[in-house]
Amino acid sequence: MERAAVDLVLRDGIHLATIEAICEEAEVSSRTFFNYFDSKEDAILGLSDIKVTDEIVLAHARSARDHDVVTSSVGLIVELISPSLQNTSLHQSRTEILRRYPELFARKVARLTRITDELLDAVRKLMSHDPRFSDSAGAASLLAEPILSLCTASVRISAKEWIAAGSDAPIDEITIRAVALARQVVEKLR
Amino acid sequence: MERAAVDLVLRDGIHLATIEAICEEAEVSSRTFFNYFDSKEDAILGLSDIKVTDEIVLAHARSARDHDVVTSSVGLIVELISPSLQNTSLHQSRTEILRRYPELFARKVARLTRITDELLDAVRKLMSHDPRFSDSAGAASLLAEPILSLCTASVRISAKEWIAAGSDAPIDEITIRAVALARQVVEKLR
DNA sequence: TACATAATTGCACAATGTGCATAATTAATC
DNA sequence: GATTAATTATGCACATTGTGCAATTATGTA
Numbered sequence A, B: 001m002e003r004a005a006v007d008l009v010l011r012d013g014i015h016l017a018t019i020e021a022i023c024e025e026a027e028v029s030s031r032t033f034f035n036y037f038d039s040k041e042d043a044i045l046g047l048s049d050i051k052v053t054d055e056i057v058l059a060h061a062r063s064a065r066d067h068d069v070v071t072s073s074v075g076l077i078v079e080l081i082s083p084s085l086q087n088t089s090l091h092q093s094r095t096e097i098l099r100r101y102p103e104l105f106a107r108k109v110a111r112l113t114r115i116t117d118e119l120l121d122a123v124r125k126l127m128s129h130d131p132r133f134s135d136s137a138g139a140a141s142l143l144a145e146p147i148l149s150l151c152t153a154s155v156r157i158s159a160k161e162w163i164a165a166g167s168d169a170p171i172d173e174i175t176i177r178a179v180a181l182a183r184q185v186v187e188k189l190r
Numbered sequence C: 001t002a003c004a005t006a007a008t009t010g011c012a013c014a015a016t017g018t019g020c021a022t023a024a025t026t027a028a029t030c
Numbered sequence D: 001g002a003t004t005a006a007t008t009a010t011g012c013a014c015a016t017t018g019t020g021c022a023a024t025t026a027t028g029t030a
Helices: A002-012 A019-026 A030-036 A040-045 A054-063 A069-086 A088-100 A102-129 A139-164 A172-189 B002-012 B019-026 B030-036 B040-045 B054-063 B069-086 B088-100 B102-129 B139-164 B172-189
Strands: none
Touching: A002 A019, A002 A040, A002 A088, A019 A030, A019 A040, A040 A088, A040 A102, A054 A069, A054 A102, A069 A088, A069 A102, A069 A139, A069 A172, A088 A102, A102 A139, A139 A172, A139 B139, A139 B172, A172 B139, A172 B172, B002 B019, B002 B040, B002 B088, B019 B030, B019 B040, B040 B088, B040 B102, B054 B069, B054 B102, B069 B088, B069 B102, B069 B139, B069 B172, B088 B102, B102 B139, B139 B172
């Protein structure tokens, strides 16, 4: 049904890709459609459930060089979004859809804000592993949000570049490039 | 009608605050409602049209100490959101609504992404006034997005604190505090 | 008053989404 | 293989949001 939804949007446009049409294409009833997706856009955008587990967070906290919170945060973010980067066929169609219909970003972002709190907790944990934040206890917690934003934006750009370059390079390249961008910002602004 | 929408949501809950009920309260027809708002949430959230004019951008570029891009960007962002901070009665109700119904952030964010491109252009202009970015021409443009994210997040936190403290202090306090937060991040991460 | 313009409304309609009862499919057990 | 139990798909009625269009009402102006 996701395939049908995505294909129809690209073929007929978002307005003609009604639930009815999608269900006809997928050969299911419209009622069944809503048994699987909360909304039409869920199917179109493929809003999979990202989980931020303690294991993943800890793994990144330990593996980052010097326990740098930027490196570990970027690594974590890239790992979380990597499934949607690798699922090539569907994902490419979805990327094209977002390009054509920027309004749909809304839902996508909505889902992301749903996990923003989880990500913030994760960044705070990662900060606690970073020696530069080990002394300043509670006050530093306020910095988690700006740090997360900085890292997320860097990943966004880096992923864009990666996709534009043909998605050939290993995904780690996204991480490396994103960390470099974040560092540049810090260097320039200090 | 905005007043009626906001009041009803707080009184009866989002589900019972239907268009029909809101229109009854506001004593207009539902058709009239949609002549003024594109959607129910528009009225509830009061998504006013933020305009990023060249004048405002230039004013901030010039007034910022040392033409620091963080200071000017934060100042710009605070100025853009200040109307919604000052319109006390309605805004307080809306803040409470967002607290109760975090899902509604979606639309709010959607509107913000609509002006993200404008904001990015603004930040690039502000960067061009910052001596630290004057040499590195095109490459630095990539940094606009992370910088904007950093500033936006800092403002978000600072505004939250400001509201929590009772919204008594002048709005400039938001700017000052946000700049301080952004600076802390940069200092810590370098 | 008479006229032009703008604001409001009614009505028909399309589309999304939900609740609930029923049918069809599949798997499990004897 | 037949029977039963679980899951999955469906049909139908309905509420809600939102739009297009034509008609009506209100408002200002000469």
